[in-house]
Amino acid sequence: MASFKIEGGHKLSGSITPQGAKNEALQIICAVLLTDKKVTVNNIPNIIDVNKLIFILGELGVKIEKISKNSYTFQADDLNLNYLESEEFKRDGSSLRGSIMIVGPLLARFGKGYIPRPGGDKIGRRRLDTHFEGFIRLGATFRYNKEESFYGVEAKELFGTDMLLDEASVTGTANILMAAVLATGTTTIYNAACEPYIQQLSKMLNAMGAKITGVGSNLLHIEGVKSLHGCEHTVLPDMIEIGSWIGMAVMTRSALTIKNVSWKDLGQIPNVFRKLGIKLEKRNDDIFIPEQESYEIQNYIDGSVLTISDAPWPGFTPDLLSIVLVIATQAKGTVLIHQKMFESRLFFVDKLIDMGAKVILCDPHRATVIGHDFQSMLKATNMTSPDIRAGVSLLIAALSAKGTSIINNIEQIDRGYEDIDQRLRAIGAKIERIEN
Numbered sequence: 028m029a030s031f032k033i034e035g036g037h038k039l040s041g042s043i044t045p046q047g048a049k050n051e052a053l054q055i056i057c058a059v060l061l062t063d064k065k066v067t068v069n070n071i072p073n074i075i076d077v078n079k080l081i082f083i084l085g086e087l088g089v090k091i092e093k094i095s096k097n098s099y100t101f102q103a104d105d106l107n108l109n110y111l112e113s114e115e116f117k118r119d120g121s122s123l124r125g126s127i128m129i130v131g132p133l134l135a136r137f138g139k140g141y142i143p144r145p146g147g148d149k150i151g152r153r154r155l156d157t158h159f160e161g162f163i164r165l166g167a168t169f170r171y172n173k174e175e176s177f178y179g180v181e182a183k184e185l186f187g188t189d190m191l192l193d194e195a196s197v198t199g200t201a202n203i204l205m206a207a208v209l210a211t212g213t214t215t216i217y218n219a220a221c222e223p224y225i226q227q228l229s230k231m232l233n234a235m236g237a238k239i240t241g242v243g244s245n246l247l248h249i250e251g252v253k254s255l256h257g258c259e260h261t262v263l264p265d266m267i268e269i270g271s272w273i274g275m276a277v278m279t280r281s282a283l284t285i286k287n288v289s290w291k292d293l294g295q296i297p298n299v300f301r302k303l304g305i306k307l308e309k310r311n312d313d314i315f316i317p318e319q320e321s322y323e324i325q326n327y328i329d330g331s332v333l334t335i336s337d338a339p340w341p342g343f344t345p346d347l348l349s350i351v352l353v354i355a356t357q358a359k360g361t362v363l364i365h366q367k368m369f370e371s372r373l374f375f376v377d378k379l380i381d382m383g384a385k386v387i388l389c390d391p392h393r394a395t396v397i398g399h400d401f402q403s404m405l406k407a408t409n410m411t412s413p414d415i416r417a418g419v420s421l422l423i424a425a426l427s428a429k430g431t432s433i434i435n436n437i438e439q440i441d442r443g444y445e446d447i448d449q450r451l452r453a454i455g456a457k458i459e460r461i462e463n
């Protein structure tokens with residue numbers, strides 16, 4: 028297990044370009060399974076989760092060519108479906124969340140899709156009911172081996188139907204959508220997730236010959252087609268990484284430019300940071316964060332304490348709440364952070380409390396943060412990254428703290444952040460990777 032050693036208190040400066048979006052890339056890479064033709068994908072982040080998924084596709088027999096650092100071609104013209112029933116697949120498939128999205132394309136194209144219970148962050152219950160209920164509605168038979176936590180769906184043919192998802196699951200919507208594009212007849216998916224990454228997947232599928240309308244809304248219409256062809260697709264910048272860089276800039280009181288962020292796809296994100304009192308300037312498609320000695324949390328119009336909570340898109344993403352929480356520890360004022368979706372994502376605040384932050388964990392979903400307004404700096408400490416976003420939040424805390432901190436279990440951070448230590452060093456941070 029590797030660690031980061033971080034000497035806090037150094038300012039950052041210059042500019043940073045966000046990586047391609049992890050959660051979009053995971054969907055897009057699964058979609059290449061829908062055709063036997065070549066698909067080119069650009070701006071794929073070089074991170075553990077994405078590389079694990081590419082490995083799984085390789086084991087399945089997909090021909091993969093890396094044409095540059097972040098571009099690949101994939102061709103799924105001769106698959107080894109026996110791999111799906113192997114012990115290796117049980118191990119590989121369970122190591123990340125994104126692997127669940129191979130099921131829809133495999134079911135649609137080959138009549139069967141299997142998956143061990145997928146991994147991902149341990150941030151609370153992560154059920155898959157929405158996915159499998161959707162496949163069943165399309166006509167698949169479902170089985171679950173409880174002992175091995177192994178899921179399977181099979182169908183000779185899928186038939187379009189109307190469905191109302193029980194929740195707007197992101198990976199669930201992507202999975203069902205990828206199955207429905209090759210079903211016979213028309214499918215409607217209501218209460219579909221509609222975040223930019225689902226929009227991107229829909230655009231890619233349409234570029235491959237699918238017939239999806241309603242893109243960007245929570246009601247998708249899919250007219251099934253017989254087959255899909257190849258295409259070229261470019262992944263959007265990672266909005267969660269963009270939010271993380273905003274956190275690093277403001278907690279170190281630095282000026283930073285975040286390049287080519289695709290402002291139109293950031294939804295509530297800029298507004299939420301502005302509610303914390305952070306100045307963000309739109310400069311063409313860049314975000315410029317000026318050096319700020321202090322930022323003051325806005326209250327509601329009636330003077331009551333601000334709440335920042337997550338909600339399915341176009342609400343605020345749950346993946347940035349840990350980062351907002353750490354930023355609030357140095358704001359002027361008080362905020363209630365309400366993590367509605369996941370029940371085990373806020374426990375990392377214990378570490379921030381050890382570092383001197385004023386945080387009250389009200390219950391597993393809610394924490395009140397009383398900011399220091401930089402009147403008192405966080406103290407360096409040794410800590411372990413429990414999940415990807417808590418890990419980055421602890422990294423942000425360490426960059427702003429007095430003294431040298433160690434963060435263990437940084438594989439959690441590497442799951443989603445490309446070369447984070449190198450990129451931080453390039454803009455002035457003192458961070459070292461220690462291979463234990």
Ligand SMILES: CC(=O)N[C@H]1[C@@H](OP(=O)(O)OP(=O)(O)OC[C@H]2O[C@@H](n3ccc(=O)[nH]c3=O)[C@H](O)[C@@H]2O)O[C@H](CO)[C@@H](O)[C@@H]1O
Nearest residue numbers: 050053124125152153194195196197198199339345346368
């Ligand atoms: C690989 C990937 O893309 N992972 C993302 C994806 O995970 P993933 O697709 O697994 O997450 P889901 O959208 O299925 O749901 C996330 C959690 O929110 C709950 N829920 C969901 C919808 C809803 O209307 N109400 C509700 O409470 C679910 O029960 C679940 O506990 O979306 C999550 C929610 O944006 C993100 O945190 C993950 O980073």
Ligand SMILES: C=C(OP(=O)(O)O)C(=O)O
Nearest residue numbers: 124125147148346415416
């Ligand atoms: C929760 C996350 O990822 P995953 O769904 O892959 O666990 C995340 O990216 O914050």
